[in-house]
Amino acid sequence: MSKETLISAKDLTVGYNIGKGFFDRTVLKAVNEVSIEIERGSFFGLVGESGSGKTTLGRALLKAAPITGGHAKFTDGQVTYDLATLSGDELKDYRKRAQLIFQDPYAALSPRMTVRDIIAEPLEVMGLTKTREETDARVREIAAKCRLNLEHLRRFPHAFSGGQRQRISIARALVSGPKFIVADESVAALDVSIQADVLNLLKQLQKDLGLTFLFISHDLSVVAHTCDHVAVMYLGRLVESAPTRQLFAAPRHPYTKALFSAIPSLDPDDRGRAQKLVGEIPSPLNQPSGCKFHTRCPNAIDKCRTTEPTLENPGDGHAVSCHRWRELLEAEITA
Amino acid sequence: MTSLIDVENLTLSFRTDEGLVTAVEDVSFSLKKGEVMGLVGESGSGKSVTAKALMQLNAGNAVYDPKSKITLHAEGREVDVLSLKKAAELKIVRGGAISMIFQEPMASFAPAITIGNQMVEQLLIHTDMTKAKAKEVSIEILDRVGISDPAKRFDQYVFELSGGMRQRAMIAMALSTNPKLLIADEPTTALDVTIQAQVIDLMKDLVNEFHMGIIFITHDLGVIAQTADKVCVMYLGRIVEEGPVREVIRNPKHPYTRGLIAALPRFDDLDAPLTPVPGDIPSPLERPTGCVFHTRCREIIGDVCKRDLPQHRWVDPTHRVACHLHAEKEAAR
Ligand SMILES: Nc1ncnc2c1ncn2[C@@H]1O[C@H](COP(=O)(O)OP(=O)(O)OP(=O)(O)O)[C@@H](O)[C@H]1O
Ligand SMILES: Nc1ncnc2c1ncn2[C@@H]1O[C@H](COP(=O)(O)OP(=O)(O)O)[C@@H](O)[C@H]1O
Ligand code: SF4
Ligand code: SF4
Ligand SMILES: [Mg+2]
Ligand SMILES: [Mg+2]
Numbered sequence: 001m002s003k004e005t006l007i008s009a010k011d012l013t014v015g016y017n018i019g020k021g022f023f024d025r026t027v028l029k030a031v032n033e034v035s036i037e038i039e040r041g042s043f044f045g046l047v048g049e050s051g052s053g054k055t056t057l058g059r060a061l062l063k064a065a066p067i068t069g070g071h072a073k074f075t076d077g078q079v080t081y082d083l084a085t086l087s088g089d090e091l092k093d094y095r096k097r098a099q100l101i102f103q104d105p106y107a108a109l110s111p112r113m114t115v116r117d118i119i120a121e122p123l124e125v126m127g128l129t130k131t132r133e134e135t136d137a138r139v140r141e142i143a144a145k146c147r148l149n150l151e152h153l154r155r156f157p158h159a160f161s162g163g164q165r166q167r168i169s170i171a172r173a174l175v176s177g178p179k180f181i182v183a184d185e186s187v188a189a190l191d192v193s194i195q196a197d198v199l200n201l202l203k204q205l206q207k208d209l210g211l212t213f214l215f216i217s218h219d220l221s222v223v224a225h226t227c228d229h230v231a232v233m234y235l236g237r238l239v240e241s242a243p244t245r246q247l248f249a250a251p252r253h254p255y256t257k258a259l260f261s262a263i264p265s266l267d268p269d270d271r272g273r274a275q276k277l278v279g280e281i282p283s284p285l286n287q288p289s290g291c292k293f294h295t296r297c298p299n300a301i302d303k304c305r306t307t308e309p310t311l312e313n314p315g316d317g318h319a320v321s322c323h324r325w326r327e328l329l330e331a332e333i334t335a
Numbered sequence: 336m337t338s339l340i341d342v343e344n345l346t347l348s349f350r351t352d353e354g355l356v357t358a359v360e361d362v363s364f365s366l367k368k369g370e371v372m373g374l375v376g377e378s379g380s381g382k383s384v385t386a387k388a389l390m391q392l393n394a395g396n397a398v399y400d401p402k403s404k405i406t407l408h409a410e411g412r413e414v415d416v417l418s419l420k421k422a423a424e425l426k427i428v429r430g431g432a433i434s435m436i437f438q439e440p441m442a443s444f445a446p447a448i449t450i451g452n453q454m455v456e457q458l459l460i461h462t463d464m465t466k467a468k469a470k471e472v473s474i475e476i477l478d479r480v481g482i483s484d485p486a487k488r489f490d491q492y493v494f495e496l497s498g499g500m501r502q503r504a505m506i507a508m509a510l511s512t513n514p515k516l517l518i519a520d521e522p523t524t525a526l527d528v529t530i531q532a533q534v535i536d537l538m539k540d541l542v543n544e545f546h547m548g549i550i551f552i553t554h555d556l557g558v559i560a561q562t563a564d565k566v567c568v569m570y571l572g573r574i575v576e577e578g579p580v581r582e583v584i585r586n587p588k589h590p591y592t593r594g595l596i597a598a599l600p601r602f603d604d605l606d607a608p609l610t611p612v613p614g615d616i617p618s619p620l621e622r623p624t625g626c627v628f629h630t631r632c633r634e635i636i637g638d639v640c641k642r643d644l645p646q647h648r649w650v651d652p653t654h655r656v657a658c659h660l661h662a663e664k665e666a667a668r
Contacts, residue, residue: 049527050498161615162378191377191554191616196598196609218527225600225609245605262532264557266599268580271561276536277529280499 006076006180006212007038007061013069014053014060018285028284030056032236033070035311038229040076043206043213045227045244047220047259049281052233054216058182061214062098063091074098076179096126099178101169103185108169109157116153119143119171126176138175145205146171163194167201174205184216199226220263224248232256235292236284238311242318252320252329254297291323299324339516339548340407341365345388346400355398356619358384360572366516371542371549373563373580375556375595377616381572382552386518389550390428390435391419407432409515431461434509438521440501443508444493450477451489454508461512473511480507480537499530503537510541520552535561556599560584565653568592571617571627574647578654588656590634626659634660 014031031053038044046054059065061072063083072083074094081094102108109118119139122128129135143153146167157165166186173181183202187195203226205211217223223230224244231241232253240253251257258277265271279296282288288295294304303323313319322328345362348355359381366372374382387393389405405416409432419425427433437443444453454473458464464472470489477485480503493501502522509517519538523531539562542549551562559566559580566583568576568591576589587593594612601607614631617623623630629640639659647657 049529161618163615192556192598193377193595193612194615195611196600197611199609200611219600220528221600221602224602224605248602248605259528262528263602264528264532264535264555264561266557266560266584266601268560268563268584271539276532278533280497280530281527 004040005037006040006042007036007072007074007214009037009061009070009072010035011070012036012057012060012067012072014056014065015068016066026285029236030065030284031060034233034236034238035070036231036238036241038212038214040212041206041210042229043203043215043227045223045230046214046216046233047218047223047230048233049259050218051235051281051284053236054233055184057233058100058184058214058216061180062100062182063094064100074180092126096128096176097178098180099173099176099182101173101181101183101186103188109165111156111158113156114153115143115148115155115157115160115168118157118168119153119175122172122176128176139171142171142175145208146174146201161194162190163197166190166198170198170201170205174209174211179210180212180214182214182216185218186215187222188217188219195222202226220259232259235281235287237292237321238319239293239322240318240320241311246316246318250329252318252325253293253322254299254324254328255293258296258298299328337368338408339366339368339370340389340405342385342389343402343404343406344400345385345403345405347384347388347393347403348398348400349394350396350398353620357622358397358572358619359388362569362572362574364567364574364577366548366550368515368548369542369546370565371551371563373559373566374550374552374569375554375559375566376569377554379571379616379619380569382569383520384572385569386435386520386550386552389416389516389518390433391416391425392429392435407516426461430457430512430514432514433516433518434512434514435518435520436502436505436509436522438524440498440505441493443505444501446492446494449490449492450496450504450508454489454511457508458511473507476507476511477504480504480510480541481533482507498526499533502526502530502534506534506537506541510545513545514547516548516550518550518552521554522551523558524553524555531558538562556584556595568595571619571622573627573657575628575658576654576656578656582651582654588650588654588661589628589658590632590660591628594631594633626657636660 011033013033015027015029018028019026048054056065060067063086067084074081074083081090086094116139120135123135129138148167187198215227227244230244230247232239234255240256251260262276277296290306290308291304294300309321309323311319311321343363345359347359348357362385376382384393399417407414407416414427416428451473455469458469474485474489477488482488482503523534563580565579567574570591576592587596597610598612600609612631617630625641625643626645629635636659645657645659647655648661649655
């Protein structure tokens with residue numbers, strides 16, 4: 001593990017017991033033996049279809065979903081926590097250091113509280129400030145960073161547009177001074193014209209406050225523009241992980257390639273239909289044998305149906321889990 | 336090609352506790368048979384309200400301005416849509432000549448009735464098929480939209496299907512009555528890109544096969560680029576630009592359209608900064624005077640924008656824009 005790593009997960013698994021009784025011990029593995037390293041100060045993207053386990057992984061790293069296997073370590077230069085066993089006062093402390101920004105700026109904010117009280121609440125709940133003056137000062141400071149003024153703080157959230165509400169959610173998440181932020185679909189509900197504004201704000205805050213982001217999104221173009229590193233999940237597994245440019249320039253996993261080719265092109269003359277995926281992601285309760293992607297993979301061979309590939313890291317920081325990636329890469333180069 | 340539907344000066348407000356709120360103002364457009372029109376704009380810009388007006392589906396508190404006129408050319412006659420009153424008359428625009436699909440498929444289906452029974456029921460209302468024939472046609476169309484094992488799905492409930500399947504089932508139901516105009520209101524917004532791509536392909540095939548007109552509502556310009564022949568861009572209830580899809584995307588004339596395109600994160604240039612349209616969308620209660628976009632416009636000329644409503648001008652025979660910038664250029668020429 002390098003010195004600069006903030007989060008390091010090894011074979012992290014989140015299993016839910018969804019059995020219907022004593023004899024039915026069915027476990028749904030929402031996240032299945034995932035290993036990732038998130039560097040301090042980075043913007044780490046997580047993509048994949050609905051149900052692939054993105055939110056669950058984010059929640060596990062916030063200690064909000066049960067870690068049922070593997071390890072995850074958090075090191076911010078001040079403390080080191082083993083997230084699988086973290087409890088008591090240490091867990092309380094971790095809640096200050098790691099925070100979530102919600103997806104829906106409309107549902108997340110209580111309509112009966114002023115913006116000031118919404119932002120101040122985490123400080124009060126965690127007992128981080130002693131006097132009202134101290135709380136106010138902290139709220140004002142973080143609100144200003146999120147481009148909210150004193151007038152805004154007095155109002156109720158219903159008076160705000162989507163972009164403003166998202167800035168309020170961000171201020172609330174940052175008020176306790178966290179180092180690690182999970183942003184789960186934080187711009188998905190926003191219109192394109194203001195989405196860029198919130199993304200720029202997140203990047204600015206990352207720089208100014210030295211934050212590390214786990215940025216979950218189904219929008220690949222947003223991820224391409226904001227993240228330094230991207231991991232791709234499929235059915236609870238990590239299938240590919242690479243620095244953003246490398247991933248978008250030369251994806252190695254057939255699933256990642258299919259995801260990219262599904263993005264509608266802005267060019268009206270480019271209405272091709274190459275490489276589109278057939279079918280849908282299988283149920284996590286009825287997982288395919290071998291490679292979990294084989295039921296939809298255009299490149300599947302017999303081996304894929306019986307043997308599950310492991311995540312390979314060929315030494316260039318671009319990890320992939322596919323039996324055929326080298327072969328496919330060579331075919332692409334010669335083609 | 337002949338006109339399928341003509342919308343003229345559609346102006347519509349809603350009676351609310353806070354007073355009359357304008358949702359759509361002076362919207363006009365025509366759609367030809369077999370043409371796909373994209374309707375883009377941010378949330379609240381009036382896309383859904385416009386679409387629902389074509390089927391008189393807006394809520395009871397809707398107030399149509401008397402100068403609004405919608406004419407449907409179907410089944411060999413002209414139907415003055417807004418004058419339809421009785422349920423029997425409205426049948427032609429509600430599931431007869433016009434069908435609608437929504438973002439949330441669950442909204443189109445009754446949860447306690449099987450998919451098949453709902454499709455059959457629709458067909459019995461809108462056609463003179465026998466029950467047996469209606470079942471046959473329903474299964475055929477479920478198969479056509481790519482639902483595997485259609486005879487089995489026919490007897491299932493919508494909650495038993497996955498997201499992508501639900502969307503297909505809804506499209507099947509909308510198509511079963513052979514509509515002349517299909518309105519698709521954000522049909523792919525809730526879907527994964529992979530499933531979105533499948534649904535877009537399906538819609539393209541259906542246009543070729545059934546040759547119906549489609550109004551495709553979305554806030555995703557990529558989806559428009561892939562599906563539409565022409566585009567109308569809406570902002571705060573007004574159409575600000577209309578033109579062929581290539582023209583509007585490559586050569587946008589209205590500052591709002593230009594802003595929307597600039598705000599899109601592009602793959603071809605990852606270093607390009609993301610440029611938002613400045614400011615926030617005004618509340619419908621505080622409609623700006625003059626040009627509705629002036630509070631956010633980077634290219635604002637001056638008082639004329641704050642004072643005078645820009646009229647539409649045709650920059651070429653198929654491309655129009657409502658912006659003073661253009662009027663000035665014309666005057667200077
Ligand atoms: N508390 C829970 N109990 C049982 N199953 C769960 C629970 N939380 C999540 N799951 C299941 O785990 C899988 C992964 O879910 P998750 O919400 O992490 O996906 P996601 O990648 O975030 O999807 P989306 O893009 O739709 O947000 C899904 O099959 C989901 O139904
Ligand atoms: N029944 C209603 N009562 C009051 N206002 C409404 C009603 N239906 C829609 N509106 C308002 O009309 C405007 C346009 O809405 P809509 O057409 O749904 O926008 P879009 O589909 O472009 O997101 C919005 O300001 C919306 O709040
Ligand atoms: S291992 Fe086989 S099935 Fe899985 S992604 Fe690679 S080629 Fe496809
Ligand atoms: S009329 Fe003026 S404010 Fe409106 S879009 Fe044109 S330049 Fe901008
Ligand atoms: Mg999620
Ligand atoms: Mg709408």
